[in-house]
Amino acid sequence: MSLNTVCLRPMRRADIDALVDLLRRTWYADSEPQVQTMVARADLEFCLARTTTAIVAEYRGRAVGVALGHINRKTGGRFPVNRHHKAACKAMLRLMRTTEGRRGAHELMALGVEGELMSATARRQGHTYDAEVILLILDRMMQGSGVGARLFDGMEQAFRQAGAQRYFLYTNTGCNVGFYDHRGLTRRIERTVPGKDGSATTYYLYDSVL
Template sequence: MSEIVYRPFREADAADLKQIINDAFHIYRYVTGELLLDAAVELYLRERLLASSWTRVAVRDGHVVGVIMGQVAGQPFLGGRGKNRLIAGKKVFRASIAGLSQWNSISQYFAFGPIYRKLRKKARSPITDELTLFAVRSTMRGFGVGTQLYSDYVEHLRSLGRTDFYLYTDSFCSFGFYDKQGMTRASSEGLNLVLDRGSHRETLGVYLYAGTVD
């Protein structure tokens, strides 16, 4: 395998990250329509960038194969916030126009926000620093990329004297990784989704995991 380089996010990484996000989080399963799906994935990325103060990507042969982002209380947010807000705003507008005939897809995408708020209220664990985005390209799983990115994030927290953190995930994702890292499922909720172009319904498990720097 060629060398994997770990470095902070650059704007040129956005196209690779959108592909990874769509694949890792299965957004294509509950947001239908090409324009609407592109808007949803772009909006997701920009929201994560706006919510983060630290990033790390894994790069192999010039392409991003993994990413992790986090927000640490008291640390300045990432630069480029004006640009990210502008892109996010354009995507919301585009989604609203494209989605007039696809309201179900739009409502399903935005249903996660209220679910996350419910998870925070139910959690008994500290809600402090957030791991805002973590995904690895499917073809690179099992090669230690995710483990290295996760370790880098924990080390970043440790260097700042932080002790605990949390993240959101769901049953579409490889949440077993967090169990193996010793994180605790602090709360959970079910979200009923229409999937695969309306071919069936499924209750998605949405989880809040809590971890410690130890």
């Protein structure tokens, strides 16, 4: 595969279903198909609800990766409620109808809680940020091709153009954590949370200066 056949472009509304399927196959493939899709949709919509910059990698007419970012508004204040908030809440309500769906909803809420806890720790340590990489995900067939680096470069460029100086991101052991180490980001916060099955997940907050 040539990198020239993969183009980066702004995300379109028509990409959402392909990106939901990408999240489903990457992170939520161990439950019932209907639940997989609904959890992935809720996850993506929650991410989009606070996104100000979205870059898609397209291959043969299909979205095969995306970088979502948030750049703080100079006026401050909370991000306004939008259609993505509503779509995420609708998906969560549907998940609450079944036992497995409730389990998926709980996992999503736990991810949010871990992020808030790490952000609170960072604030106590005196760290402030102008921007966040909300999501970076790439189809497995594209991994190792350099497309992920191109998406990340594109997001950093968008941050610079907006005047951001420091940004952060959340990740965990279910993701390619080594990518951020290789990029030279600082692993600022680390939290290990034991699971009910005896396993454990480690959550990280990485940051960097532009």
